Amino acid sequence: MLIPEGLKYTKEHEWIQVDGEVGIVGITDYAQNELSDIVFVELPEVGQKVAKGERVATLEAVKTVADVYSPVTGEVIEVNERLADEPDLINRDPYGDGWIVKIKIKNLDELNDLLSAEEYEKLVEEEEA
């Protein structure tokens, strides 16, 4: 299971990669493995405002459905259009081509509440146990 350093994580298994005031958001390797076989991704509109913890996308897998929650408050400035035809990019490359949205972060202080790679790994180990 991959948990790259340098990203921030949520308890709901999202990751965010921050560059300046823009954050790229996706779901973790652990989450994609739990969901398995993602067959459809419902993406937000560009320009949509989201609050921290609010649903920003929905993933339909063969067996189940899961919401993706925004790790931060802000505005959606880009969505991963490739997911429309290749939803399984999330399964194949959750931290790369399987990214979901880019968000312009309103308040960078919110990032302090998120988990480090080490903290997230601990959380997953607890869930697995």
Place this chain on the structure above:
Amino acid sequence: MLKRTLLYDAHVKLGAKMVEFGGFEMPVQYTSILEEHRWVRSKAGLFDVSHMGEIEVTGPRALEFVSYITANDPARLDVFQVQYSAFLTEKGTFVDDILVYRLPDRFLLVVNASNTDKDFEWVKSHQFKDGVEVKNLSSDYGELALQGPVAEKVLQRITDIDLSKMGYYWAGFGKVLGKDALISRTGYTGEDGFEIYLPPSEVEEVFWKLLDMEEVKPAGLGARDTLRLEMGYCLYGNDIDETTNALEAGLKWIVGFHKPDFIGKKALLEIKEKGITRKRVGFETERRGAVPRHGQKILDADGNEIGHVTSGTFSPSLRKGIGMGYVKKEFARRGTEINIEIRNRAEKAVIVRMPFYKEGTVKK
């Protein structure tokens, strides 16, 4: 405490994701449900179905007894023929759906894992005072299902039974890897294939031998569910249970009304007379991302509730949402436009004829 089949270690070794099903820890998938599904539709998938229960009925009145406790008519079976049937309550609802094997000196009733103990108690509670013996042989059998277009070719390599002569829903005794086995041309996927009953000590060897063949890959319960749903086959506990009767479930074809008596007959005759009020139907959703799930409401075009979803999934073959459910009878006609309430949104769907998937290689 969850039970494990004899192949538990093998599943773990293969990297399967394990889940609880019917009181057993079972593999839901080894690699991906989609991949396993497609492999069964194009090659051959191997399923561990050892969790299924086996109840044996023997004695001079065995036929009469099986006829009384099951919906279908076992007298219509030749020796070595197999029949889809059910145990019904007095109300004509389902205790379980089962396979009935007529063997030279006995009947073998194959039941759902989660119902094995309930079924066995139920069968015993109806047992005739004499002439019938009933045994729960569930621990005496391991069971594998090999399903897919190349299943016959593959299985023929390790058995002395001439599979080319075995018809759909027929069975035979023979050797598999030199060990005694019962094989039937049956399955739950819509593809040609076999179910293989083996002594527990032999199951693992046969499992690995089949997996050694390049055409065969293991398939889990996830694919088993999407495959059966594409065929419109019922899953006990979802699509049929003790609250659904055989007629509204669309399973009149397994009800032997001509038989002098069987449990549930009186109620079903009354229902037949009065007419059913709701019916099991299959439907497809319009929007690709709208995947129906068990328990969701079915609405009419105006938003009134007319039923509920009993099984739903993304169909790997059709690449859209499919499902089954019960709707008020007047909405059951093919082509009727309905809505499925999926996460507070009414999603358009249309009632279609089952099976959803029509290219299956199953021999009829």
